[in-house]
Amino acid sequence: MMFQKTDANPEEVKNLMKLTFYTQRKQVNQGKTIKYLMEEWPFWFRELGMAVHFKELTGIGLNETLIRNVDLKGERLLNYMNTVCANKSKKLLQAVSKLKVVRGELTGCSEDVKDMVLLLLSYFDEKEDAMFCYVEDTCLAGEVQMDQLYLTPTIVVCGRSCYSSKRFMLSVDRNIVHDNITSFISALCMMFGSYYCFNIHYPSQLASTLEFLQRCFFSINPEKGTKVEKTNTSHLHVKPRVLTLIQELSDYEWRDV
Numbered sequence: 001m002m003f004q005k006t007d008a009n010p011e012e013v014k015n016l017m018k019l020t021f022y023t024q025r026k027q028v029n030q031g032k033t034i035k036y037l038m039e040e041w042p043f044w045f046r047e048l049g050m051a052v053h054f055k056e057l058t059g060i061g062l063n064e065t066l067i068r069n070v071d072l073k074g075e076r077l078l079n080y081m082n083t084v085c086a087n088k089s090k091k092l093l094q095a096v097s098k099l100k101v102v103r104g105e106l107t108g109c110s111e112d113v114k115d116m117v118l119l120l121l122s123y124f125d126e127k128e129d130a131m132f133c134y135v136e137d138t139c140l141a142g143e144v145q146m147d148q149l150y151l152t153p154t155i156v157v158c159g160r161s162c163y164s165s166k167r168f169m170l171s172v173d174r175n176i177v178h179d180n181i182t183s184f185i186s187a188l189c190m191m192f193g194s195y196y197c198f199n200i201h202y203p204s205q206l207a208s209t210l211e212f213l214q215r216c217f218f219s220i221n222p223e224k225g226t227k228v229e230k231t232n233t234s235h236l237h238v239k240p241r242v243l244t245l246i247q248e249l250s251d252y253e254w255r256d257v
């Protein structure tokens with residue numbers, strides 16, 4: 001009933017989400033479908049509700065942790081990718097050049113985060129379409145072709161690129177759970193948070209990118225274990241490669257030319 005009103009008190013929503021956290025976790029662990037959870041807990045699929053649940057679950061603030069780490073490490077990562085990595089890899093050099101053209105004169109934290117994610121996907125040679133689905137900028141939730149989407153959390157970009165889009169949607173288990181996210185950073189946080197809130201493994205197509213974001217930008221650093229889905233082939237190679245990049249970044253000192 002509160003969700004159907006436009007003037008719900010954010011503090012009251014936050015408090016009620018905390019009070020019902022146990023029941024939410026119980027239903028996820030019982031294997032309730034995303035569609036069922038959307039009907040039972042609509043606020044969970046909004047930025048505020050997901051942030052509360054993620055904080056209760058992990059002890060980490062979703063948006064604030066990402067933004068703080070982008071401030072601390074984002075420039076270094078971008079500079080490293082644009083220079084050292086681009087000089088070593090023809091594919092990454094092409095990705096850097098393409099992003100400069102697409103981004104144009106746009107500046108700001110949000111644009112830097114878009115660059116970071118797209119360059120990480122290129123660096124790890126992972127599938128962009130497993131994280132992003134591009135649709136027309138006027139596309140409505142009911143018009144999204146669900147068979148184009150992965151079952152895992154996917155950001156639906158309403159526009160030809162992340163840079164031109166003014167609106168994003170979030171899909172989980174091929175359900176559009178939020179159809180009007182106006183910030184890329186919010187969309188990224190909700191996509192990442194969904195893996196934890198709904199007990200979803202990282203798909204092999206995005207394993208390294210998500211694990212890097214997890215460790216470097218969302219500050220989740222378990223000593224052992226991984227959220228990467230288990231496949232017939234060993235997935236142990238993911239962690240060393242991610243940790244190697246983190247180590248190289250910590251050793252890298254960028255200088256103004």
